[in-house]
Amino acid sequence: MTLPTGISRRALLMKLGILFNSIVAVILAVPVVRYLLSPISRGRKDGYDAWVPLGNLDKFPSGETRLATYRNPVVNSWDGDTADIACWVRNVDGASYQVFAINCAHLGCPVRWFPQSNLFMCPCHGGAYYQDGARASGPPERGLFEYHYKIDGGKLFIRASEMPTPGQASNIVRGIQPCA
Amino acid sequence: MRLISSIGKWLDERLQIGATIRETAEHEVPRKTASWFYVFGSAAFAVFIMQIVTGILLALIYVPSAGQAWSSLQTLNHDVALGWYIRALHGWGSDFMVALVLIHMIQVFLFGAYKYPRELTWIVGVFLLLVTLGMAFTGQVLRFDQDAYWGLGIGASIASRVPLIGPLIVNLLLGGPIIAGATLSRFFALHVFVIPGLLIAFIGVHLLMVIKLGINEWPMPGRLVRKATYIKEYHELTKKDGMPFVPGAIWKDLFFSALILFSLAFFAYHFGPFGPSGPPDPTIIQTVPRPDFFFLWLYAILSYLPASMETPALLIGPVVGILALLLLPFLSGEGEKSWRRRPLAVLTVLLAVVALGTFTHLAQHTPWSPVMDAWSGIPIPNQFLKNRTALERQGALVFQVKQCHNCHSLGNEGGKRGPALDSVALRLTQDQLIRQVIQGGGNMPAYGKNLSPAETTALVAFLESLHPAGQPPARDASRTIALGAETGGAASSSP
Numbered sequence: 080m081t082l083p084t085g086i087s088r089r090a091l092l093m094k095l096g097i098l099f100n101s102i103v104a105v106i107l108a109v110p111v112v113r114y115l116l117s118p119i120s121r122g123r124k125d126g127y128d129a130w131v132p133l134g135n136l137d138k139f140p141s142g143e144t145r146l147a148t149y150r151n152p153v154v155n156s157w158d159g160d161t162a163d164i165a166c167w168v169r170n171v172d173g174a175s176y177q178v179f180a181i182n183c184a185h186l187g188c189p190v191r192w193f194p195q196s197n198l199f200m201c202p203c204h205g206g207a208y209y210q211d212g213a214r215a216s217g218p219p220e221r222g223l224f225e226y227h228y229k230i231d232g233g234k235l236f237i238r239a240s241e242m243p244t245p246g247q248a249s250n251i252v253r254g255i256q257p258c259a
Numbered sequence: 260m261r262l263i264s265s266i267g268k269w270l271d272e273r274l275q276i277g278a279t280i281r282e283t284a285e286h287e288v289p290r291k292t293a294s295w296f297y298v299f300g301s302a303a304f305a306v307f308i309m310q311i312v313t314g315i316l317l318a319l320i321y322v323p324s325a326g327q328a329w330s331s332l333q334t335l336n337h338d339v340a341l342g343w344y345i346r347a348l349h350g351w352g353s354d355f356m357v358a359l360v361l362i363h364m365i366q367v368f369l370f371g372a373y374k375y376p377r378e379l380t381w382i383v384g385v386f387l388l389l390v391t392l393g394m395a396f397t398g399q400v401l402r403f404d405q406d407a408y409w410g411l412g413i414g415a416s417i418a419s420r421v422p423l424i425g426p427l428i429v430n431l432l433l434g435g436p437i438i439a440g441a442t443l444s445r446f447f448a449l450h451v452f453v454i455p456g457l458l459i460a461f462i463g464v465h466l467l468m469v470i471k472l473g474i475n476e477w478p479m480p481g482r483l484v485r486k487a488t489y490i491k492e493y494h495e496l497t498k499k500d501g502m503p504f505v506p507g508a509i510w511k512d513l514f515f516s517a518l519i520l521f522s523l524a525f526f527a528y529h530f531g532p533f534g535p536s537g538p539p540d541p542t543i544i545q546t547v548p549r550p551d552f553f554f555l556w557l558y559a560i561l562s563y564l565p566a567s568m569e570t571p572a573l574l575i576g577p578v579v580g581i582l583a584l585l586l587l588p589f590l591s592g593e594g595e596k597s598w599r600r601r602p603l604a605v606l607t608v609l610l611a612v613v614a615l616g617t618f619t620h621l622a623q624h625t626p627w628s629p630v631m632d633a634w635s636g637i638p639i640p641n642q643f644l645k646n647r648t649a650l651e652r653q654g655a656l657v658f659q660v661k662q663c664h665n666c667h668s669l670g671n672e673g674g675k676r677g678p679a680l681d682s683v684a685l686r687l688t689q690d691q692l693i694r695q696v697i698q699g700g701g702n703m704p705a706y707g708k709n710l711s712p713a714e715t716t717a718l719v720a721f722l723e724s725l726h727p728a729g730q731p732p733a734r735d736a737s738r739t740i741a742l743g744a745e746t747g748g749a750a751s752s753s754p
Contacts, residue, residue, distance in 0.1 A: 159326025
């Protein structure tokens, strides 16, 4: 049977069937896409960035730079050791501190501190930084990433949650920088 | 025998594929394409089948959890009977597969097989290369060790450089704010479900086109491809000088695949599995992360690019490269096929092979990385200490203690990041040495704040002693005049 418009009944029904399936596909795509984007949207929740303790101040003698570790505030029970993050704490003069991310500002490899030459060196592509985190040489375009810190009850706290990379997700999503 | 043939008949009556299989097997191919040059694609396929089998075997034991993956690999290596061998087969299989895909691609390019009507076969082949590399990278991540952990960090740092949305890509890539359990889970899903699915689909399309369009004829110099006449000419060729694919051509594929699989079995047995290196604990920073073999060239490029060019090169380079490969059959879809008459094609291949080979070679020696323990682990060779003054030896001590040796070599020992200092006194005068040490520059940190005047004096005295016997150190001729000394030569070494 052909309708006055020239479209057969069966062809019309088939088109309707495709239309119904398209609608269902869109309806189903919304939760799928939101599920896939959860690593981004989860960042909007409060408590993503948190003040984490690095330990008592007496662990960080004046004028020295020491390795400290902390458990990342955003963590799952199956993360194992990967949620233990290291950072470098520099006690500048007994009163002010600098806390550097372990990740080289070039491509994220772990920098090592050499107290004899007062340099941070990266084992990957040879980036080097001075004791205050400023770029000394090599491929990095900037100095080391620095955490915000505070002192509370004789303990050193830093604001952490996110692996620092040359571009920071938090800058975009929340306008807060855990690392400068 | 009769039973088998009657079972076969019963099945084919229902499946109805016997005729198709026979037709495919017996289709005529040009006699000359039954060549030893045409065996790489099928060998890559054979290794891929091997990867599927060993991958499934590994999945019986492997735990895709950030907390346990590494120890499940230890179990595979040490506690499961021949677990190490299955891991070795899978790891070496990955290298074999990438190598075979690259060789196959070079052969196809040089033989002009990407030209009409096989443009789409080439394009699907480019995607096959990309997914094969994707398998290699995600597989390296599943070997969840220190190299995998910091390799992910490098991947994230590269992704974060994408303008505007880079940081969001990082979070999607890692499955969260840091490299952790979610990261491994999503790379597991990619390596085991998503990319193999794509790979199988692309291989299916690729092979279908090979069968439907026929295997590329042996390129004869001067026999040009023209869209109007090619198909007819090809069919005439196969009719006049063809033979059935089975067994005419396939026996060479079978021989070569067997050789490749045997080599793979031997490599796996002889060299063993890849790692895992240290556990993925980011608080262990005494590590020197290295990517797997087929990504070493990238590692080298990342350390040689000037800082200002790095982000554009990282983001634009791959796009340009992939686009060039995809557009190739459209830019030269007709004309000469033989590499004997395509010098540019040969030069392109040579350039790519030499460049990638050189970068890979460099990345195995990493001259750009400081040798992190040279200052404490590699002594200064004797010839640089013999017959030296006390001050110069004191300077040698400063050289070690201040980690100069991490970046500068003496007697070819130590870091290669900075220039070798064996004969630095020939190049720099005393004043230039002092300035370089204190102010740095030319990719060297400034040591002014970290050296006392006495240490600087001693260090420079040592550096000034670094020149071959019989060749005097560089000196500033104007200095003798300025200081009013009548006899030259003495001035440059007087303190």
